[in-house]
Amino acid sequence: MKRKIRMGMVGGGPGAFIGAVHRIAANLDGLIELVCGCFSSHPEKSLATGRALFLPDDRIYASYQEMIEREAALPEGERMDFVSIVTPNHVHFGPAMLALEKGFHVVLDKPMTFTLDEALRLRDKVKETGKLFMLTHTYTAYPMVKEARERVRRGDLGKIRRIYVEYPQGWLYSDSEDKKGAWRVDPSRSGKAGCMGDIGTHAFNLAEYITGLRAVELCGELNTFVPGRSLDDDGAALIRYEGGAKGVLTASQIAVGVENGLNIRVYGEKGGLEWRQEEPNTMILRWPDRPMEIIRTSNGYMSGIAAWNTRVPAGHPEGYIEAFANLYRNFALALDAVLAGEEPDPRTLDFPSVEEGVRGMSFIEAIVSSGDTESKWIKIAN
Amino acid sequence: MKRKIRMGMVGGGPGAFIGAVHRIAANLDGLIELVCGCFSSHPEKSLATGRALFLPDDRIYASYQEMIEREAALPEGERMDFVSIVTPNHVHFGPAMLALEKGFHVVLDKPMTFTLDEALRLRDKVKETGKLFMLTHTYTAYPMVKEARERVRRGDLGKIRRIYVEYPQGWLYSDSEDKKGAWRVDPSRSGKAGCMGDIGTHAFNLAEYITGLRAVELCGELNTFVPGRSLDDDGAALIRYEGGAKGVLTASQIAVGVENGLNIRVYGEKGGLEWRQEEPNTMILRWPDRPMEIIRTSNGYMSGIAAWNTRVPAGHPEGYIEAFANLYRNFALALDAVLAGEEPDPRTLDFPSVEEGVRGMSFIEAIVSSGDTESKWIKIAN
Amino acid sequence: MKRKIRMGMVGGGPGAFIGAVHRIAANLDGLIELVCGCFSSHPEKSLATGRALFLPDDRIYASYQEMIEREAALPEGERMDFVSIVTPNHVHFGPAMLALEKGFHVVLDKPMTFTLDEALRLRDKVKETGKLFMLTHTYTAYPMVKEARERVRRGDLGKIRRIYVEYPQGWLYSDSEDKKGAWRVDPSRSGKAGCMGDIGTHAFNLAEYITGLRAVELCGELNTFVPGRSLDDDGAALIRYEGGAKGVLTASQIAVGVENGLNIRVYGEKGGLEWRQEEPNTMILRWPDRPMEIIRTSNGYMSGIAAWNTRVPAGHPEGYIEAFANLYRNFALALDAVLAGEEPDPRTLDFPSVEEGVRGMSFIEAIVSSGDTESKWIKIAN
């Protein structure tokens, strides 16, 4: 790389957890510099945030429209290369479409859009413009998740039979977040699913990513345990995958006391694997006739793609921020190649795309339908 | 107790894992003596087993009918007090009914019978005769499971919302057991369910035992992954409990490399608990606003019922055999009181009864029906 | 076996934890019957205990001398075959010597004697009489500890370099036990070491057992943290083993909140192993260039000697009582052969002998000396 990649940000103002994480992740490897942003729909908040990030006032914008228009008008050596959109779900589609139209590459938080229809339109726009597009499904950026996928792909587990993927959390066990007006529990900002949109999509994506299998139909139930809440705070589904594998997906935000318990277990004809996000550098491999193995990141026996996404020696734990930084590092390296008119290293393109975004919205569509019907199996269409 | 309780055994011949465990469990506390048995339908095998157990030849029988008849004819100070039936499922009902009719108390392995109809008839017979009847659902005899139930009962967790109960095993991941003719994979000896009858019933029972909630309907799917197998070797169900709690139950015998992974997680409005059979002396308690606690058997903070079912100080692990022995010890103490015409200590009556047996058979009936239909929810009738 | 082996017991009266455990362990496999006992130095307590164990009054004795004399006078088909001595340390030597002299085989709790001198004399007596003698170092009877020794013996780990063995407990963190007059904290009953005699000896024995290496010298420090206590309640030592391996041994009874944390880690030139008593069915194997392995009891890959000491399938946890019962089962099987004039199966002779008892007393001697001196290295003499 000859220079740092230039990032603009939409969202991520005061108190926004995920925006701050995006910035840390983009900083970490020293490959990206934040050059501009519209951090809030309140201009004064946007300005304050931008200044605290050492941005000059003329690169701090009051609306995403203004930002995209004015950045597009800057000379090539100065304007942002890509925009990172870290707003609530209902403000994903607008800035993403506009940025693509104005020639910017895009990073977008998940779930991709507010509706499946928006997702399909965004997919078309990405294809039409040919811009790089990354959806920040962080959990698949852990080196051990990449190792899991690699092991399945090369056949270590044999044909996959059984998938258990779970995403329990406890932080919404009472209505205190609802009273604070958190957007994740508000259908006008979150979309038609609550828990399933926020974290069920991660679980769904993780299972498809690791196994390489496409879910074809599901039978589920959504629950709202906290009185007065509008959206689901819990749910479960039986899932049928192509080729005959069977899955159970659960997601809950009322599993009181559980922090961020995403985990997956996959069993094939020849072996099994088990991974837990809260201890991400460890994976259990199970075999029928020999001892279970504990594999750990940064060891010599790890695959190339896992090593590529690792920074420190074995025993020096890497975590959520490093996984997030893997997304940004790979995106920056791929974008650097694209900007130079070169073919990106395939390892750098291993980030979630607009297709994963469409899958997530299709999953939401299916599970919400399933929760509303007495029909047993609902297709996951797109 | 003035004397040891006298046990007869039906089943448990050469190579029978569970029969040997029953005998060890009955031996452990020195309260029960084995006085007779019909250990196999092959008279010579029965004789060899009985002799190896130091029984005199005249108390080793060639058929359960012969045993029950002849024991009934012995004087009261000599004949067995109860019979323990440890045969394959299709030979549960016959000896149990006969023993009850002839005045013997009965211990029976699970699942209780071959069909739900047999279960209902056996329940009637137990009620009619007033004999003590114990079903050996071992897992609910662990002290920590009793603690779990106690904590739910006294309201530590608040109203229960969410139950996850899982029973993964891997030993039937290939067809090697089928080829050996193991009875668990043979519908003529096992009944209409395979995995769900063998271990799904344990999971179902564990959840109802701990939460005190009755499952009312389920939506499930049974799978047979190993080619050529007649019965299910895997399955999952969404379950609705009375009062609005929701459950997910999974059971699998093709989770390759997993040993005996029964586990349960229960979350209520105020707290959660998590228990794994493979590390049975430990339970995790989760709370919304304070650190999770790890409780361990034999500590002073444990409830009375857990302490009653514990033998050694904290840190001296107790396991499966001790849990099994808890069943026999409680049964022996209760039976001693009954034989003396006294009221048993309530703690000794805390063992699975014929009602749990009927519940298990109802669960099998429902999950098999669910697997065969496109209707979403199936009632668990009895 | 043609008949059960007949056991007498010295000690194990009301409230004695370890005596009850010895009886359970002896019961478990149905190979041993308790035929007589002197359970307390208070005759009425002895009688009450014996009756509760269903013994006839004429086999319940008021002193160990009376018991041994009168049993020796019984006809061969009736008298006890061996005596199990489960008294406090200062009453080990007397009954053991007398029993050997009168022709009985002996089981004795650890540490073997009150002084090293007694230990040496007892060793001579065992050799002289040729009777079977077992010291109940329970922890080496776990199947996984046998596996560990086997793996070291066959060279999987290469030449051993480094041994860490720890035995932390917390139950003596305050003086409440001292006030109750517990014998373990009383030098007139426990011997010259407290913590090191009670549990340090277990740790010392475990390390020598697994590695097959003899400790030659140590540099240690004993501590008494609880005010008013006469004996050590904590200590640590650097240990030098034959062949150049180095060890660190720690034992503590003031590690508040720790239950029974005996654990060992051994590293050789080619691999390492780690085992914790509180999760006894699991062992970690570490390798330089491939994933660590978790081995678990009852799996097909376990060695023959581990399988011999296991009763139930993988995933059905076995614990402390089963380990204790392994001692008794092996002793009973060996004794049966001896009584029949046959050579015992070598697997049955794998129990701690009088030599281990002497080693333990030598260790106590050395560590107490080390704590009293400014000399750095103290030989472990015998």
Next chain:
Amino acid sequence: MKRKIRMGMVGGGPGAFIGAVHRIAANLDGLIELVCGCFSSHPEKSLATGRALFLPDDRIYASYQEMIEREAALPEGERMDFVSIVTPNHVHFGPAMLALEKGFHVVLDKPMTFTLDEALRLRDKVKETGKLFMLTHTYTAYPMVKEARERVRRGDLGKIRRIYVEYPQGWLYSDSEDKKGAWRVDPSRSGKAGCMGDIGTHAFNLAEYITGLRAVELCGELNTFVPGRSLDDDGAALIRYEGGAKGVLTASQIAVGVENGLNIRVYGEKGGLEWRQEEPNTMILRWPDRPMEIIRTSNGYMSGIAAWNTRVPAGHPEGYIEAFANLYRNFALALDAVLAGEEPDPRTLDFPSVEEGVRGMSFIEAIVSSGDTESKWIKIAN
């Protein structure tokens, strides 16, 4: 902060693990910018590294002397604010002294110097110049380590009695690193201790940091297991702390298969704590009469100082890089205040100082002496 803090770097050229980590740590929070460096004693390597880090050629230097001189000559708004020195041990003292003399603040890797004498002289220089000085003992920057110190400080554990601190690693189990000429095994670059200098100092520092107790004397042994190696690759020591607490410290680089196993256990009169670096977001608290607690970073019950050093919500694991970044973030914030002539927030000054550096060198001095003598106890002098 009005602007980013400007960092220069000495060391961290091609293949240097720790230099890259320093840069990542400095990048992470976006508070520091790298403005210059001398990355290697080979000018062409220094140039290549600097260019890859997007530095202009005129800020890439061929020697640390040149860098410090020329940076000092730059105008205030341009020159570096501090220098980060990440060279092997024998090149710590020179650049640190020069930088301080020329008015720069200093970040230095551990162990602080090549000899104790250098350490004392460096301490004097820091005092004399009044510059900010940070030693990068990373492990005490984990939020959970800060929590541990806080809990000890506020008396939760009562008076401390027993400290176990261990630092096992396995990567030097064979001579392959020696053959590669790694500086850590070379006395001319590493200093008089190998394992004890590299990682023993971390363990020593961690124990003093958490307990707030000063070690006063030790009795230790150093070992060199790998043939041909000049420095210790393993060792252990008994340690006596002020106030009567007793410690055992072990460090090993031949614990084959162990990754980076730093861990500590501390027991006081009222409670205990246990922490493992490889799972850094978790700490076990043990109590005599109530359940052990598992505390986890980012929960509401954590202390203010832990929260200050945390970036993401509970269940999103933070690791080694985040701990390292805590050092740099706190240093940058403190330096910003110093540069503005203000009093730094005390929370930002919670990083290892030149005093910790002197303590580490005193520890090395004492343990090496102890290894060479038959005297039992060696004072830790400074």
